[in-house]
Structure formats: C-alpha cells, structure tokens
Amino acid sequence: MSNHSPSSGATDRCEKTLDPEYLAQLFDLAEQTVALCTDWVPDRERERQSYRDTLERFARETDDGFFSSHVAVVFFSGFRASVVEAKLPAICNAFPDIGTVLAYGSDHIDALMGNPGLIRNRAKITAVTGNARSFQSIIDRHGSFRAYLRSFNEGFPEGAGDSARILDDLDRLQADLMNRLAYFGPATTRHFLMDYGFNFIKPDVHVMRVLHRLGLVRTTGEGSYQDAVRIGRLIADAVDVPIRYVDTVLVSVGMTSAANVCRKTEPRCDECLLRSGCTYCHDL
Numbered sequence: 001m002s003n004h005s006p007s008s009g010a011t012d013r014c015e016k017t018l019d020p021e022y023l024a025q026l027f028d029l030a031e032q033t034v035a036l037c038t039d040w041v042p043d044r045e046r047e048r049q050s051y052r053d054t055l056e057r058f059a060r061e062t063d064d065g066f067f068s069s070h071v072a073v074v075f076f077s078g079f080r081a082s083v084v085e086a087k088l089p090a091i092c093n094a095f096p097d098i099g100t101v102l103a104y105g106s107d108h109i110d111a112l113m114g115n116p117g118l119i120r121n122r123a124k125i126t127a128v129t130g131n132a133r134s135f136q137s138i139i140d141r142h143g144s145f146r147a148y149l150r151s152f153n154e155g156f157p158e159g160a161g162d163s164a165r166i167l168d169d170l171d172r173l174q175a176d177l178m179n180r181l182a183y184f185g186p187a188t189t190r191h192f193l194m195d196y197g198f199n200f201i202k203p204d205v206h207v208m209r210v211l212h213r214l215g216l217v218r219t220t221g222e223g224s225y226q227d228a229v230r231i232g233r234l235i236a237d238a239v240d241v242p243i244r245y246v247d248t249v250l251v252s253v254g255m256t257s258a259a260n261v262c263r264k265t266e267p268r269c270d271e272c273l274l275r276s277g278c279t280y281c282h283d284l
Contacts, residue, residue: 020238026214027235027246029273034252037259037271044241051242054197058146058157061196064097066145067135071095071128073192074183075119083119090117098139101132127182134180149173149196157197163233170198171226186225194244201232201247206254210262213280 031042075091076084084091094112095101109129113120135145142148150156152173159166170193177189184192190200201207208220208228216231217224232250236243252258253274261272267280275281 018234020234023231023235024238026274026277027239027249029277030210030249030253033261033271033273034249034259036273037261038252040252044239044245047241047245051197051244054195054242054244055157058196061146063135063139063145067098067101067132068092068095069195070131070135070181070184070192073188073195074124074128074131075121076191077124077183077185077188079119087117087119090115091119094118095128095132098132098135101129102136104129104132124183131181131183138180152176157193157199159199166199167226167230167233170200170229186222190229194247197242197244199233199236199243201229201243201250203228204251205264206262207232207247207250209264210250210254210274213262213278214274215277215279 034040035042071091072084072088075088094115109122109125112118112125113122118125138148139145142151153159153161153166153169155161155166156169156173159169161169174186174189174193177192178184178186181189187202187204190198190202194200194202203225205220208217208224211217211228211231212220212224217227232243232246235246239246253272254262256263261268262274269275269278269281272278272281
C-alpha cells in the first residue's frame with residue numbers, strides 16, 4: 001500500500017487526486033465492491049477488447065447508423081432505461097434513417113403519437129424529426145457525420161495531441177452538438193460520444209455522487225462536470241482501461257439497480273470497500 005492509500009484520510013486530497021497509484025487503488029476497491037454486491041465478474045481485458053471493437057464500429061459507421069444511435073440517446077434521456085429498452089425496436093422502426101425522417105410532416109408525427117408501441121412523447125418525437133435536418137446539414141457541409149466529428153480533432157474518437165488539447169477539443173465538440181441537436185444536454189451528449197469510443201465519462205447523478213463522496217470533485221452539480229471528466233481520464237490511464245469502463249464501475253457503485261451501495265439516501269457504507277476514503281462515511 002502506498003503512502004497515498006485511500007485510508008489516509010488526513011492526506012491532502014488535492015495531491016491525492018493527481019496520484020495515479022492512489023486513483024488506481026480507489027478504482028480497484030470500486031471494482032471489488034461491485035463484484036461483491038452483484039454477480040458481475042470484472043474482466044479488464046474483455047473491456048479493452050470491447051473498446052477496440054467500438055473503435056472499429058466508429059470507423060465503419062454510416063451516417064444513418066450515427067442517426068439511429070442519436071435516436072436511442074434522445075429517448076433514453078430522462079426516462080427509465082427498462083422502459084426505453086422494451087420499446088426500442090419500435091422506436092428504431094419509426095425512425096429508420098435520415099431520409100425517411102426528413103419527409104415526416106405534422107400528420108406523420110400525429111400518427112406516431114397514436115402508436116402504442118412507441119414512447120408517445122411529442123417533444124421527443126418532434127426533436128428527432130428536427131434533428132434529422134441538423135444531421136443532413138452537417139453531412140452536406142462535411143461530407144459525412146464521422147468527418148464532422150473528426151473536424152474537431154483528427155484523431156477522434158481517441159484524440160490526437162496531449163491531454164489538454166484532447167479535452168479542449170472534446171469540450172468544443174460537445175458544445176457544438178448541444179447547440180445543434182435537441183435533447184442533447186451535457187450528460188446525453190457524452191453518452192452518445194462514449195458509445196463510439198470518445199474518452200468521456202458521463203457525469204450522471206450516480207458518477208457525480210460517488211466522486212463527490214470520495215472528495216474527487218467539489219460538488220455534484222454541473223460546475224464540477226469537467227473535473228469529473230478529468231478524474232475519469234486519470235483513472236483510466238492509471239489502470240489502463242477504457243474510460244467507459246471506469247464510467248460503468250462508478251455508475252454501478254451508486255446505481256440502485258446495480259451494486260446499490262452508494263445510493264443517495266441510506267448508503268450501505270458497511271458493504272462499501274471505498275468507505276475508508278469516503279468523506280460522506282467519515283461524516284456519519
């Protein structure tokens with residue numbers, strides 16, 4: 001155990017958060033906590049191979065494929081995952097490709113609202129039809145949606161250049177997508193990009209709660225999102241895993257449908273191997 005072990009609560013956290021060994025130890029404990037509380041078996045090499053597969057998917061993805069992924073993200077936004085997953089085949093059939101959706105008028109939107117197989121949310125349905133026009137505008141200007149994504153950094157999704165440049169380019173890309181696409185907020189935009197191997201974690205409520213209780217971000221709010229992304233990248237580098245795997249483990253620690261340990265109220269601190277480095281647990 002290093003001098004920066006999670007149990008050394010008196011150590012200055014500003015120094016510890018930059019220490020790869022400390023971050024690696026924290027992640028090991030997070031991974032072990034999820035494994036102890038669920039039937040999940042950690043396999044870092046499996047995750048590395050999955051990431052390589054994701055990069056290959058990005059390289060061959062079509063414009064309509066990117067659009068279909070965006071449709072799923074829009075409908076997952078703010079809805080329970082199990083509800084969306086049950087209706088996802090019907091949603092994908094309703095919005096099969098950019099060209100088809102571009103032809104949708106108000107009558108077709110009304111017809112979709114009457115389809116019991118869909119999530120009949122007019123705002124989301126209208127957003128997807130509007131976003132089809134944004135996709136087509138991007139494709140007309142850049143030649144393809146993939147070329148548009150790489151116009152912010154030629155090495156995307158992994159990124160070219162040093163970490164500071166990659167983070168800055170990711171910020172610019174995220175801001176541009178949020179400006180162009182309805183229902184693409186900070187978390188959903190990162191969700192979309194992560195699915196294609198971009199080096200983000202998605203700072204949802206679970207990730208932010210875990211990082212905040214560990215003293216790695218100042219708040220759970222949007223003002224600390226960039227710090228969360230930075231910490232996620234540092235953890236991924238420290239343990240040599242894809243950043244989306246870091247996201248998966250942190251979400252699982254806090255999510256009630258997973259390990260159900262670091263939940264918002266009445267967290268199960270006695271079952272959490274991270275408790276020695278947890279400011280919330282120490283304050284109880």
